[in-house]
Amino acid sequence: MTKRTFRTLLMSAGLVGGIFAGSATAVLAADKTIKIGALFPMSGPGSYFGAQDKQGVELALEQLNKAGVNGFKFEVKYEDSACGPLPATQAVKRLLDQFKPDVVIGEECSDATLAVMPIMEQAKVPLLNAGSSAIKITDPGNPWTFRIMPNEVMQGVDIATKAYKQLNARTAVLLHENTNAGIGNANVFAETFTKLGGKILADIGFGRDVNDFTSIATRVASLGKIDVIPTYTLEGQGLKITQALAQAGVVKGGGGQAIQLGTIWLPFGFEQKAGKAAVGYIRIVQFDPTDQRDVVRKFIEAFKAKYNQDPTHLNAHAYDQVMLIADVVRRGAKDAQSIRVGLAATKNFSGVTGSVEFDKTNQNTKMDTIHYMETQPDLSWKAVK
């Protein structure tokens, strides 16, 4: 065997070993273990969801596994579901076949969540979702899918009412990506705002492939007096829109009058990236870092100690997903079926993001997971009560 052939063989063996080493974690699982499959986007435009979700999950695991819950430890296996129906289908099947989870958390994008729901139902494993807002996920309801986050109708009605009654907005321009969740959220806002007496001046949708928002900002600037601009996009496009609107002098951050309204889709740190253009931006977050509840203070402290950074709402909602599962285990659940029953019976679970109680469709009915934050001139947040 020549040196070269030997080297090639060695490299191939290393690569194959590396590939299979990762899958070996599933084999190490102990008997008294609750296995949690984590279906997060870790590649593509929604990858920031996955990275931050993972931090929240890891912190929860570290805390729970110190003493265990009812004699159970928790083990998590992550799969990249890439925010798309086909990759999510492949990822969830890998989880179900190879890891055999008792419960799965994720996905973040509605299209991917909707694609995996029938697979979870067939496998009879509960899916606990925190980040997808499309109404179809819990309407008419699926016995195996639970959602912590307020759906698009709950969010849309709340934000439109707040805009009309508290911010005294009478005119609005809707900006949204052309996705299930983007269109759904925008439609609910428009319906509620119009019913209250407000006027929608324009409803502008765009694909995720749009990179330059100058023409859209110019069009918005030509629409006259605008009070609010509800915007439904992921971070990348959100930044470009906010900066383009500021450059066009439409929003407060650019010296204009309009207030941009946003959703939980944007991660923390958005303001720092957008700079002064984000001043005056009001958005929903699922986590209020100024909240004085003990559970929140302890979470922030532990998160800072572990990661040396402030937690985001994505960290918080992933943390809450695992903590809710732990709560169900504390109440006696030990497998997929009993976790499903336990989740459905949840009453007033108090998490970092707010409280959780599911209705018949497995939608969380508690609205205290919605927090409004306004960006200040120094780019810090002020809670809008």
Add this chain to the structure above:
Amino acid sequence: MVSAILSSRRFWLIMAAIVIGLLPMIFSDSYWRTNLIVCAINVLLAVGLDFVLGYAGQLNLGQSAFYGIGAYVSTLMIMKLGMPFWLAFACGVLVAGLAGMLLSIFAVRLRGHYLAIASLGFAVITYQILLNWISLTQGPLGIYAIPPPPPLRIPGLPVIEFNNLANLFYLTAGFALLTYILLDQLVRSPIGETLTAIREDEISAASLGINCQKWKVLAFAISSAVAGAGGCFYAGFVGTLVPDAFFITESFTILAMVIVGGMGTLIGPVLGAILLTVLPELLRGIGDLRLIVYGVLVTLVVLFMPGGIVQAGQRIAARLRQRAGAGDTVSRT
């Protein structure tokens, strides 16, 4: 005798059929069976593209559009008109083929980069239509709960259900094998020789009396019809349709399968499609590094195997034969 068997096409096709038959038995979990179906669909897309690119020499970057057209047409026929699956399938394939024909009627006047841009433009337009014609396609709201192909009832045999992943794989892979055989016959017929002549030198081909435009239109139509068939299977398999599944990046993925496997050889794109489908799944074990390793490996293949896996295999085989020949000579002297 052995070398005669090994060089026989029929032998390899029978072997392929046996492998297809065995694969769901070897991979019994639903995850790997899912990947097998994705492989079969990708094989269809890759051999379809190779027919127009590798044989007719037309750089078509619109394959994602024909894939999407097949998926949406068949699904809408089933869900809105209540059409039976196989009729809807035929419509999907036909409409995708006609769309390819329509594009090529204008595009065959173009060559090289210009044709690539024109076909890419077609893919962008198709994506925008799928996305924005909400009253018809549901756009980004998506179409959900698309049923799999209906059960097959053959008298005297148990009913074959296609909600069973193994059966769905047999159907998809069987169709892919059939397509491969048909395309293989086609490229070895005078039609294939004509297309190759056009690819090598269009002016010389025209001087021999070949109507190049007509043949290029035919190649486009066949290629896009095959991609349309892939789309029909995709819809019934995933059960969910959103336009993002047919974004232009999908065209580049299919192109990568053809290039990595080996353009202008039908077996090359089959290998490329299998490799580029299975590799990212195998690499899931290494977590966050997965896509980096995948990218590096694909780059290495393109850098060190410019003719694709097939050409690299042929070179290695030739070198081994050469060495064996040299060994014989040494032992004789």
